[in-house]
Amino acid sequence: xxxxxxxxxxxxxxxxxxxxxxxxxxxxxxxxxxxxxxxxxxxxxxxxxxxxxxxxxxxxxxxxxxxxxxxxxxxxxxxxxxxxxxxxxxxxxxxxxxxxxxxxxxxxxxxxxxxxxxxxxxxxxxxxxxxxxxxxxxxxxxxxxxxxxxxxxxxxxxxxxxxxxxxxxxxxxxxxxxxxxxxxxxxxxxxxxxxxxxxxxxxxxxxxxxxxxxxxxxxxxxxxxxxxxxxxx
Amino acid sequence: xxxxxxxxxxxxxxxxxxxxxxxxxxxxxxxxxxxxxxxxxxxxxxxxxxxxxxxxxxxxxxxxxxxxxxxxxxxxxxxxxxxxxxxxxxxxxxxxxxxxxxxxxxxxxxxxxxxxxxxxxxxxxxxxxxxxxxxxxxxxxxxxxxxxxxxxxxxxxxxxxxxxxxxxxxxxxxxxxxxxxxxxxxxxxxxxxxxxxxxxxxxxxxxxxxxxxxxxxxxxxxxxxxxxxxxxx
DNA sequence: GTCTGAATTTAGGCATGTCTAAAAACAATT
DNA sequence: AATTGTTTTTAGACATGCCTAAATTCAGAC
Numbered sequence: 001x002x003x004x005x006x007x008x009x010x011x012x013x014x015x016x017x018x019x020x021x022x023x024x025x026x027x028x029x030x031x032x033x034x035x036x037x038x039x040x041x042x043x044x045x046x047x048x049x050x051x052x053x054x055x056x057x058x059x060x061x062x063x064x065x066x067x068x069x070x071x072x073x074x075x076x077x078x079x080x081x082x083x084x085x086x087x088x089x090x091x092x093x094x095x096x097x098x099x100x101x102x103x104x105x106x107x108x109x110x111x112x113x114x115x116x117x118x119x120x121x122x123x124x125x126x127x128x129x130x131x132x133x134x135x136x137x138x139x140x141x142x143x144x145x146x147x148x149x150x151x152x153x154x155x156x157x158x159x160x161x162x163x164x165x166x167x168x169x170x171x172x173x174x175x176x177x178x179x180x181x182x183x184x185x186x187x188x189x190x191x192x193x194x195x196x197x198x199x200x201x202x203x204x205x206x207x208x209x210x211x212x213x214x215x216x217x218x219x220x221x222x223x224x225x226x227x228x229x230x231x232x233x
Numbered sequence: 234x235x236x237x238x239x240x241x242x243x244x245x246x247x248x249x250x251x252x253x254x255x256x257x258x259x260x261x262x263x264x265x266x267x268x269x270x271x272x273x274x275x276x277x278x279x280x281x282x283x284x285x286x287x288x289x290x291x292x293x294x295x296x297x298x299x300x301x302x303x304x305x306x307x308x309x310x311x312x313x314x315x316x317x318x319x320x321x322x323x324x325x326x327x328x329x330x331x332x333x334x335x336x337x338x339x340x341x342x343x344x345x346x347x348x349x350x351x352x353x354x355x356x357x358x359x360x361x362x363x364x365x366x367x368x369x370x371x372x373x374x375x376x377x378x379x380x381x382x383x384x385x386x387x388x389x390x391x392x393x394x395x396x397x398x399x400x401x402x403x404x405x406x407x408x409x410x411x412x413x414x415x416x417x418x419x420x421x422x423x424x425x426x427x428x429x430x431x432x433x434x435x436x437x438x439x440x441x442x443x444x445x446x447x448x449x450x451x452x453x454x455x456x457x458x459x460x461x462x463x464x465x466x
Numbered sequence: 467g468t469c470t471g472a473a474t475t476t477a478g479g480c481a482t483g484t485c486t487a488a489a490a491a492c493a494a495t496t
Numbered sequence: 497a498a499t500t501g502t503t504t505t506t507a508g509a510c511a512t513g514c515c516t517a518a519a520t521t522c523a524g525a526c
Contacts, residue, residue: 019482019484040503040504049485050486051504052484052486053483053485056484057484071491071505072504103361103362103365104361105361112355116353117350120346120350124338128336129336132335250513272474273475274472274473274474282515284475285474285475285476285515286515288476293513304475305475
């Protein structure tokens with residue numbers, strides 16, 4: 001076997017530690033929002049650690065050619081790093097679907113558990129889980145689940161706040177998936193698939209008077225409406 | 234809060250590392266077979282590590298009062314250590330049921346994946362998984378799954394080798410759950426619940442001529458018969 | 467009871483992933 | 497272009513969990 005082939009083998013066989021995986025995921029997520037190379041500080045903030053620790057890890061990930069890193073210039077994922085991060089997101093979201101659809105967890109309870117489950121590495125496990133869940137394209141928060149090749153499904157979705165009085169929307173997901181927001185939605189009986197009809201918008205504060213699933217009347221703030229994603233009917 | 238209560242709290246809240254959990258499980262399993270205090274070397278063999286590493290860990294587990302340990306005298310699990318180990322076995326076996334019954338993995342594929350899954354700590358996850366699987370009492374190898382209180386279900390099971398010609402047995406599990414044995418059984422179409430009828434026993438080598446599920450005829454060695462557990466019909 | 471070989475522990479090291487404190491580099495303003 | 501404040505990196509430490517090699521303890525044969 002030539003030296004080149006050995007190099008290839010190394011990449012294929014490489015398995016990452018939980019910490020390394022979490023860094024890749026963090027870089028992916030930050031890069032997704034801010035459209036530029038990712039700063040050391042941003043990663044430290046995201047992972048609740050120090051800039052010094054981040055620098056250490058960046059050196060390591062760079063050696064493994066998972067990121068492109070130049071001192072003081074921020075990082076971006078390499079092709080293989082991107083693949084790894086996408087795969088992690090796939091695993092995370094599939095487990096979330098499992099926890100909600102099969103184990104009947106509530107929206108807001110699943111993130112931390114999925115965070116653990118995603119680090120279990122087995123191609124076959126994920127393939128079988130995917131099949132068991134019937135190849136879901138979106139997770140319980142409405143975020144797209146990349147397929148085995150890393151392709152995300154895209155769909156039209158609009159913040160509820162964009163709609164006018166009289167319009168209808170079907171809830172597809174949320175922009176903010178923090179616990180308290182998800183709990184608030186659950187309390188309001190708003191869930192994935194709920195039909196929202198805008199009855200009236202108060203111009204003063206842009207709060208909306210809505211009907212949920214043709215049953216419940218409610219008033220929601222502009223902030224809530226901005227974080228609810230719907231398909232316009 | 235008194236000092237005593239704080240002590241109690243510490244025990245309740247304590248979470249263990251993967252390594253610590255694996256040691257507890259190893260001690261439990263070795264103690265189950267050999268009916269005496271567990272030796273350092275036995276643990277090292279079981280975990281594929283060195284005696285020196287084991288000693289280090291025993292000191293640590295002893296400080297946490299999960300084991301009873303005196304230098305040079307072997308170890309045994311304390312009450313709380315036993316509880317932890319039992320709970321781990323519960324998690325492991327529940328995940329194995331999930332992998333086989335829901336994800337349709339084969340018998341021999343599930344051990345390593347369950348080995349990872351068992352370390353995810355969430356009371357609620359396991360409670361919900363248990364319910365989702367319909368509170369199974371035995372895992373895919375026929376080993377009993379302790380309930381949330383740590384109680385194992387006991388049932389009558391006999392090695393197939395104990396039966397006489399003409400007797401019938403229902404396969405309940407295996408004594409040896411190593412890959413190649415499980416694969417062999419799969420190839421022979423022997424699975425949990427299979428009905429085995431003993432047609433004839435060759436005295437010379439105690440091999441058995443059997444009928445499997447009233448369909449397949451086969452000859453199995455004494456060694457195989459000793460590792461197949463059945464309920465006599 | 468002493469000896470000898472096996473079992474166990476101690477001592478010292480190493481990799482990983484974290485930290486704090488200090489130094490270096492950068493960028494933005496004057 | 498110098499200064500200042502922020503960002504990033506380096507240096508040095510620490511905990512965990514593992515290792516090898518050496519010392520110690522034990523247990524069984526004599």
